[in-house]
Amino acid sequence: MLQRPPAEPGMSEADIDTPALIIDLDAMEGNLDRMAAFCRGAGVRLRAHAKTHKSPIIAHWQIARGAIGQCVQKTAEAEVLAWGGVSDILVSNEVVSSRKLARLAALTRMSKISLCADSAAVVDQIEAVAESFATRLTVLVEIDVSGGRCGVEPGEPATALAVRIARSRHLVFGGLQSYQGRAQHLRTEQERRDAIGQAAARTADTVAAIRKHKLECAVVGGAGTGTFAHEAASGVYNELQAGSYVFMDADYARNRPAPDFEQSLFVLSTVMSAARHGIAVLDCGHKGIAVDSGLPLIHARQDIDYVGASDEHGSLVLRSDPGSLAIGETLRLIPGHCDPTVDRYDWYVGIRGKRVECVFPVAARGMMQ
């Protein structure tokens, strides 16, 4: 069952059925242009992360502006993008199941597919599947640069894995995946610069160690919306994987300084109760908007606080004029975290000014297998 499309082109914003996921198209296009210009100026490639938008349509808007391809986190996301015509996809993640690997091997007929590995056992699995499909999969060695997630130790362990991959007739050694996820939301510029400085140094050492074996790292990839300028300036990374920049969220807005992008993603929500003075209730709780990185903010209404989310209710407190919200009024919510918010909806509603311009699917919604 798909959700009912909440709007049609030409409608006014106030008539959209809520809760609905809306994009301010002017703001989003500005973000796409700004990141594209940054990458051109810095001389680095952009491989934008599709875990944010989950849409081949938005992927093609990024590619039209110069992005070389997309990152995904999941096999099923890779399928949706490849079927949607994206020709170069990196699964920036470990894939551990021969069924999933078979699906990726099959996709190599359509698109260039790369994936990450951080253990020899999984490289053995990838090799066996590539051989049985008579194809070659490109494998990047993921290194842990203090992100505290996946990744083999930089230096010797990473080098041994790179040599193992390069030795295979069925695999192509693609380079290094070096993402420092924890650094993205460090609040000060100094903390972020230091964290990426350390990550870049360990990455550079690993590139050099691998080169001693006469192997080149064609891709040295990493970076997100919080730190990409530091990876770009390091001279070590050649591919940036920022994703959230397309939409932004309340949590990224708390970085100092905040990334230079506009909020373009909102959940439109309707006031459904204002029975008591100074309090109002919206039709969007935590089933409609992610709260893992904090409660939503209210766009353009500093006088209203979203103070509590239950399943289907969002509680508001009005600070300045307690009688100023009418039942039926709609508000734009700024999500605390954009990616999981997108994953709650089947449809994007694109808005220009206050009118609906397009309604298109969140095609890879729920694609986590």
Ligand SMILES: *Cc1c(COP(=O)(O)O)cnc(C)c1O
């Ligand atoms: C999430 C993620 C990104 C993108 O980070 P944003 O904060 O959304 O810009 C890049 N690379 C990897 C591996 C990720 O998991």
